[in-house]
Amino acid sequence: MNDETLLSVRRITKAFVVPAGSIVAVDDVSFDVRAGESLGVVGESGSGKSTTARIVAGLEGATSGEVNFWGARSRPARSTVARRAQARRVQMVFQDPFGSLDPRQTLGACLAEIIAVHGTPAGQAPKDYAHALLERVGLAARHASSYPRELSGGQRQRFAIARAMVPQPHLLILDEAVSALDVSVQAQILTLLNELREQTQLAYLFVSHDLAVVRQVCDRVLVMRSGIVVEEGGVDRVLDEPQHEYTQRLVASVPGPGWRPPQRKSRAQA
Amino acid sequence: MSSVGTTQALRVPRFGRRRLGRRSFYTVFLLALCAVLLLVALLGPFLAPYAPDAADILAANQGPSTAHLIGTDSLGRDVLSRLLWGAQLSYAAAALIVVISIILGTSIALTSAWFGGAVDAASAGVLNVFIAIPGMLVAIIAVTILGPGFWAPVVAMALASAPYAARVLRSTAIQERHKAYIEALALSGVSTARINGHILRGISPIVLAQTTFGFGVALLEFGALSFVGLGVQPPTAEWGAMVIAGRTEMLAGNPQQTTAAGVMIVISVVAFSLLGERLQRTLGGRR
Amino acid sequence: MIGQPEASSPLLSIRDLEVWSSTSGQRVPVLRGVDVDVRAGEAVGLVGESGSGKSMTLRAIMRQLPAAFEASGSMTFRGEEISQMRSGRLARFRSDELGMIYQDPRAHINPLWTVGDFLTEAVVVSGRLRKREALARAKELLEEVGFRDPAGQMRQYPGQLSGGLLQRVMIVAALMPEPALVLADEPTTALDVTVQAEVMSIFADVIRTHGVGLVFVTHDLDLAAATTDRMSVMYAGRIVETGPSDVVSTHPTHPYTSALLASRPSLHRRRALSGIPGQPASAASAGPGCSFAERCGFVQDACWSHGSALEVVDAVSASACLRTPELRTRLKRSDA
Numbered sequence: 081m082n083d084e085t086l087l088s089v090r091r092i093t094k095a096f097v098v099p100a101g102s103i104v105a106v107d108d109v110s111f112d113v114r115a116g117e118s119l120g121v122v123g124e125s126g127s128g129k130s131t132t133a134r135i136v137a138g139l140e141g142a143t144s145g146e147v148n149f150w151g152a153r154s155r156p157a158r159s160t161v162a163r164r165a166q167a168r169r170v171q172m173v174f175q176d177p178f179g180s181l182d183p184r185q186t187l188g189a190c191l192a193e194i195i196a197v198h199g200t201p202a203g204q205a206p207k208d209y210a211h212a213l214l215e216r217v218g219l220a221a222r223h224a225s226s227y228p229r230e231l232s233g234g235q236r237q238r239f240a241i242a243r244a245m246v247p248q249p250h251l252l253i254l255d256e257a258v259s260a261l262d263v264s265v266q267a268q269i270l271t272l273l274n275e276l277r278e279q280t281q282l283a284y285l286f287v288s289h290d291l292a293v294v295r296q297v298c299d300r301v302l303v304m305r306s307g308i309v310v311e312e313g314g315v316d317r318v319l320d321e322p323q324h325e326y327t328q329r330l331v332a333s334v335p336g337p338g339w340r341p342p343q344r345k346s347r348a349q350a
Numbered sequence: 351m352s353s354v355g356t357t358q359a360l361r362v363p364r365f366g367r368r369r370l371g372r373r374s375f376y377t378v379f380l381l382a383l384c385a386v387l388l389l390v391a392l393l394g395p396f397l398a399p400y401a402p403d404a405a406d407i408l409a410a411n412q413g414p415s416t417a418h419l420i421g422t423d424s425l426g427r428d429v430l431s432r433l434l435w436g437a438q439l440s441y442a443a444a445a446l447i448v449v450i451s452i453i454l455g456t457s458i459a460l461t462s463a464w465f466g467g468a469v470d471a472a473s474a475g476v477l478n479v480f481i482a483i484p485g486m487l488v489a490i491i492a493v494t495i496l497g498p499g500f501w502a503p504v505v506a507m508a509l510a511s512a513p514y515a516a517r518v519l520r521s522t523a524i525q526e527r528h529k530a531y532i533e534a535l536a537l538s539g540v541s542t543a544r545i546n547g548h549i550l551r552g553i554s555p556i557v558l559a560q561t562t563f564g565f566g567v568a569l570l571e572f573g574a575l576s577f578v579g580l581g582v583q584p585p586t587a588e589w590g591a592m593v594i595a596g597r598t599e600m601l602a603g604n605p606q607q608t609t610a611a612g613v614m615i616v617i618s619v620v621a622f623s624l625l626g627e628r629l630q631r632t633l634g635g636r637r
Numbered sequence: 638m639i640g641q642p643e644a645s646s647p648l649l650s651i652r653d654l655e656v657w658s659s660t661s662g663q664r665v666p667v668l669r670g671v672d673v674d675v676r677a678g679e680a681v682g683l684v685g686e687s688g689s690g691k692s693m694t695l696r697a698i699m700r701q702l703p704a705a706f707e708a709s710g711s712m713t714f715r716g717e718e719i720s721q722m723r724s725g726r727l728a729r730f731r732s733d734e735l736g737m738i739y740q741d742p743r744a745h746i747n748p749l750w751t752v753g754d755f756l757t758e759a760v761v762v763s764g765r766l767r768k769r770e771a772l773a774r775a776k777e778l779l780e781e782v783g784f785r786d787p788a789g790q791m792r793q794y795p796g797q798l799s800g801g802l803l804q805r806v807m808i809v810a811a812l813m814p815e816p817a818l819v820l821a822d823e824p825t826t827a828l829d830v831t832v833q834a835e836v837m838s839i840f841a842d843v844i845r846t847h848g849v850g851l852v853f854v855t856h857d858l859d860l861a862a863a864t865t866d867r868m869s870v871m872y873a874g875r876i877v878e879t880g881p882s883d884v885v886s887t888h889p890t891h892p893y894t895s896a897l898l899a900s901r902p903s904l905h906r907r908r909a910l911s912g913i914p915g916q917p918a919s920a921a922s923a924g925p926g927c928s929f930a931e932r933c934g935f936v937q938d939a940c941w942s943h944g945s946a947l948e949v950v951d952a953v954s955a956s957a958c959l960r961t962p963e964l965r966t967r968l969k970r971s972d973a
Contacts, residue, residue, distance in 0.1 A: 124829035139533055160541045167539030180530040184551055194538045232916040240534075247539060262686040263856065267900035267912030289830060296902035296910065319904060333834035334904050335859035337886065337970065341838035344783075 092145030107307035120298035171244035177236035188224030234265035391441035394434035421606035450508035455515030463523035485510035555633030563626025682861030682868030688919030736811030753791030801832035862886035873928035874920025880954030895968035
């Protein structure tokens with residue numbers, strides 16, 4: 081991990097206008113990610129973590145604030161040219177293993193379509209590059225002729241990771257990427273993600289509601305609640321010695337060996 | 351079901367009864383019926399025993415007989431032959447109307463869905479205005495300006511029907527455009543044209559359903575235009591025109607022309623409309 | 638743990654439950670020989686991943702299997718065979734003696750009714766309670782689950798309540814008829830983790846106070862260990878291990894349970910996760926012999942032909958693995 085700042089997010093805010101007024105989903109959030117670093121963003125529903133991730137990816141625009149890659153301002157890309165350049169900076173793996181793949185396309189066709197845009201490293205033949213990516217994520221080359229519906233959820237997520245790697249991005253955003261998977265499969269994907277990062281110096285922005293998963297995969301973590309970052313720091317420090325009351329509550333709520341639900345203090349209405 | 355999804359690979363049959371659902375017999379029946387109707391329209395002139403304008407005054411206003419299976423009209427022309435010749439015209443008109451309007455509608459829908467925001471709001475507004483104007487009225491105005499016949503009414507009806515198709519397709523296209531796989535494609539840097547190709551393939555079942563359904567509607571409306579005298583002119587055989595032309599004969603006790611043409615219109619419209627509705631239900635709902 | 642089980646015959650006793658689907662003419666197994674006992678006041682967990690059949694077991698108990706699904710085997714409630722219950726008796730069983738809590742409360746509450754109507758309707762219609770008694774009981778229970786203003790709550794509509802609050806309402810609904818048995822199908826899976834912790838603590842309290850028997854289905858082994866007395870781990874439509882919850886979660890007797898525990902990341906330290914190669918099997922894809930054989934790290938030749946019946950391992954535990962006696966120490970949980 082080197083010291084260059086890959087991603088710099090400064091004071092982003094996202095407000096939605098609704099009939100009743102406006103909802104602030106992300107409120108003045110700032111953070112950095114260094115090249116090769118893995119930053120976790122944890123929070124529950126309504127925390128703004130997914131919206132933050134989508135703003136970084138350029139899928140949505142922030143109401144105010146800046147997103148900078150390698151010091152250069154990044155805006156939501158609309159045109160093909162802008163999106164192509166953005167694709168080489170940041171890619172995303174989505175939560176739903178099935179919905180994030182075109183059901184009518186074979187895996188190979190899907191990879192080929194993207195390879196046609198970005199080319200292959202070191203002038204490899206497209207097909208070889210596609211097969212190499214499939215194998216890198218633990219699939220077989222023959223899966224290139226499979227359709228998404230023939231694959232299990234874990235296999236689809238592996239493919240989603242392979243697809244994200246085609247343009248050789250610097251940052252990979254994982255938006256609850258393992259939340260829809262069974263525990264035994266989740267562990268496979270987490271191991272894969274750790275290996276990939278070691279091998280490629282890819283940086284991660286790992287959005288999750290699951291603290292234990294974040295511990296497994298991240299170096300640093302942001303804790304978000306109602307659009308605000310309430311705590312930030314090294315993942316070991318934050319999870320072992322949480323400072324903020326909300327983080328403490330989160331940590332105390334995660335079932336683990338010997339865990340018991342917190343004692344009811346009084347008849348407090350939640 | 352637990353929110354931890356099924357990780358077991360699904361072995362789903364590629365196509366087949368599963369997609370057509372439990373009422374597959376009904377759908378297959380409709381498909382067959384529509385296919386037969388289309389075939390008849392295609393081959394009509396070859397199947398007809400007489401020419402459509404072969405008049406035989408002496409045989410005027412006869413009921414069904416061995417020489418004329420459905421009977422004759424007031425000019426002694428064989429009703430069956432005129433039906434078969436008319437089928438070609440009616441179906442051709444309906445097909446043109448529906449193809450043009452679907453192409454227009456789909457283009458509007460995709461553009462709206464892709465750009466969203468102001469573009470979408472504007473197009474939705476414009477569509478609503480056009481939908482408020484009855485299609486028949488547009489057609490009548492166009493025909494009054496351009497003259498009756500075949501092409502003016504066809505183009506007029508196509509333009510008038512496009513907003514209806516566009517409205518349905520727009521909402522489907524917007525849904526598709528926001529799906530995760532389209533977002534992933536956008537992130538991958540793939541060209542806008544290719545992404546819209548994906549969206550188009552995604553909405554193609556609805557497009558197909560709308561086309562089929564729209565065919566029935568177009569058939570009826572073109573017939574209606576001829577019925578009021580603004581479409582095809584006599585002596586050309588066309589179902590709507592035949593319905594109106596046989597009006598007086600019907601009152602005189604010779605209903606064969608009006609009835610036969612009317613029945614054919616009803617069967618065609620119902621068959622295609624039901625098929626379109628079936629397709630929409632099975633292909634559109636199960637995604 | 639929660640309940641104080643009475644030392645008497647089981648409230649619910651399931652033996653050799655098999656469920657299969659016969660859609661498209663083929664017989665596809667879903668559950669293969671499940672045995673479960675629940676005593677009055679006891680909380681039993683059913684833990685498993687996708688395809689394990691845990692939810693299907695609950696549906697079988699309620700006799701609410703999907704269309705074209707059939708079941709065989711014995712399920713007795715207080716000695717009475719559930720599968721033999723006629724429609725009137727079955728309806729009373731479901732409304733008066735059984736409480737059900739589902740994963741998604743919004744799918745099981747009529748959004749057009751007030752909470753009060755929802756809670757009182759079923760018991761009044763079935764004749765279990767009179768309207769006035771029902772209202773009083775609803776208020777009592779709402780207070781027990783933490784609502785400070787039960788009367789006000791009863792006037793609200795489901796749409797005005799968050800997921801966590803709605804699930805508490807569902808708990809009340811399940812307890813309204815004073816059932817002997819409550820079935821809970823992943824009741825907190827759809828909730829945020831802090832909300833889950835709150836709801837679970839209320840749930841535990843309330844179950845203990847009312848002395849009902851509980852079957853708690855979840856994919857989270859630690860959550861089950863925290864809230865049940867005994868638990869059964871399910872895989873591919875079978876039970877692979879049964880025992881006291883704290884024992885199963887720290888000293889599992891089946892390689893699957895052990896591997897599952899080893900797959901779960903720890904909140905307290907980073908460690909090498911193994912995962913289990915492949916994906917969870919369903920009953921349909923499992924062959925003869927042990928259904929876990931193809932993914933098991935301890936597999937031997939005998940495993941492929943050995944039937945997977947549960948064998949008693951000691952006074953409190955049973956395991957379907959034929960190698961349990963020799964593997965026991967190696968299966969111990971490493972991060973406990």
